[in-house]
Amino acid sequence: MTLPTNRERVASRLRIGSELLYLSRRDVEHLHLTRDAILELTRQALVEHGHRRYEMPAKIGVHPYDNVFYHAMPAYLPGPGIVGMKWIECYPDNPRTFDLPQTTGLLVLNDVDSGVPLAVMDSAWLTAMRTPAVTVLAAAALHPDATTFAMFGCGVQGIEHVRYAALAMPKLETIHVYDTDEAAADALIAKLRPDLDLRIVKGESPEAIVKSAQVLSSATVILRRPLAVVKDEWVTAGQTILPCDLNTFWDPRTAHRADKYLVDSIEEHELFASMGYFPDGLPEVVAETGEVLAGVKPGREHADEIIVNSNIGMAVCDIAVGHAIMHHALEHGVGTRLPL
Numbered sequence: 483m484t485l486p487t488n489r490e491r492v493a494s495r496l497r498i499g500s501e502l503l504y505l506s507r508r509d510v511e512h513l514h515l516t517r518d519a520i521l522e523l524t525r526q527a528l529v530e531h532g533h534r535r536y537e538m539p540a541k542i543g544v545h546p547y548d549n550v551f552y553h554a555m556p557a558y559l560p561g562p563g564i565v566g567m568k569w570i571e572c573y574p575d576n577p578r579t580f581d582l583p584q585t586t587g588l589l590v591l592n593d594v595d596s597g598v599p600l601a602v603m604d605s606a607w608l609t610a611m612r613t614p615a616v617t618v619l620a621a622a623a624l625h626p627d628a629t630t631f632a633m634f635g636c637g638v639q640g641i642e643h644v645r646y647a648a649l650a651m652p653k654l655e656t657i658h659v660y661d662t663d664e665a666a667a668d669a670l671i672a673k674l675r676p677d678l679d680l681r682i683v684k685g686e687s688p689e690a691i692v693k694s695a696q697v698l699s700s701a702t703v704i705l706r707r708p709l710a711v712v713k714d715e716w717v718t719a720g721q722t723i724l725p726c727d728l729n730t731f732w733d734p735r736t737a738h739r740a741d742k743y744l745v746d747s748i749e750e751h752e753l754f755a756s757m758g759y760f761p762d763g764l765p766e767v768v769a770e771t772g773e774v775l776a777g778v779k780p781g782r783e784h785a786d787e788i789i790v791n792s793n794i795g796m797a798v799c800d801i802a803v804g805h806a807i808m809h810h811a812l813e814h815g816v817g818t819r820l821p822l
């Protein structure tokens with residue numbers, strides 16, 4: 483028996499070419515795609531990327547204000563036959579100014595065979611999910627025996643990073659968290675402690691945390707000029723650092739002197755550098771995250787290597803997760819059908 487193609491699966495539930503499926507944030511969240519499923523979808527997308535089986539031009543964007551960007555993130559994955567684009571914005575002051583998230587957006591998925599749009603969905607939830615999935619998949623590959631993890635920034639991303647770290651890093655015993663807004667760190671701990679079978683500790687200071695954790699990640703704000711909160715002299719041999727806020731949080735000297743500097747996409751990082759986000763220059767990149775996960779390039783080769791792995795977010799991961807959300811929604815009759 484041959485399995486139905488992607489198109490046949492969609493066509494059995496949607497009049498392709500006449501209507502599209504709209505999924506609100508509530509629809510997407512209530513589908514309850516599991517974090518395990520998202521880890522696997524993200525891993526597969528990274529492996530496809532590592533083997534160069536993708537088309538994904540670096541994000542083009544517009545920039546109405548300083549430190550604000552809108553990005554168009556198109557991608558095509560020929561293996562599973564997925565094509566789509568995420569359209570997102572990043573307004574670092576939104577939480578303070580409007581009580582709105584820093585990042586919102588929409589994802590559009592198309593039918594690869596005919597090109598017509600199949601679905602439009604809110605992309606906040608999938609961004610909140612696939613970003614930590616990338617961080618912890620990389621962390622597990624680069625530092626498999628880590629018992630300590632630290633998270634700087636306890637907002638949307640910070641909370642999910644802690645959840646995903648607990649899921650994907652099998653030896654983890656303690657997670658340190660830090661936020662300039664102490665209430666955010668307290669809220670993260672209150673929310674997650676009952677669910678997670680490991681210690682979650684509020685760090686006294688960035689320095690104390692850096693001196694306590696083997697693997698560290700940050701999701702704070704993305705700014706052109708580095709805040710350099712973590713001083714280079716605090717970072718010691720063997721640590722793995724995985725920023726998802728580009729070069730903002732860390733002393734730029736660390737990435738430059740690291741034994742290995744890896745990024746999810748060289749093209750994306752070069753683009754950000756051309757926009758002034760790496761005023762000290764983009765460090766030399768030895769590999770992309772997907773290449774390590776695909777086994778194409780080595781990750782950690784010595785216990786005492788300092789490794790920095792910056793993941794700024796890739797559309798291949800978005801469309802892979804979004805595609806699964808669309809199928810799930812069609813199968814469960816969730817969402818609103820809109821005429822094309």
Ligand SMILES: NC(=O)c1ccc[n+]([C@@H]2O[C@H](COP(=O)([O-])OP(=O)(O)OC[C@H]3O[C@@H](n4cnc5c(N)ncnc54)[C@H](O)[C@@H]3O)[C@@H](O)[C@H]2O)c1
Pocket residue numbers: 572577583584585609610613634635636637638639640660661662663666701702703704709711726727793794795796
């Ligand atoms: N790499 C990616 O793929 C990706 C995806 C989504 C978001 N992001 C980035 O991640 C960052 C966080 O996003 P979010 O949705 O969690 O935002 P959020 O506003 O929900 O949370 C950010 C948290 O960081 C804290 N913070 C700000 N400056 C800090 C500092 N100097 N030290 C410690 N804590 C600090 C804030 O108090 C807040 O609690 C943003 O920069 C966003 O652009 C990256």
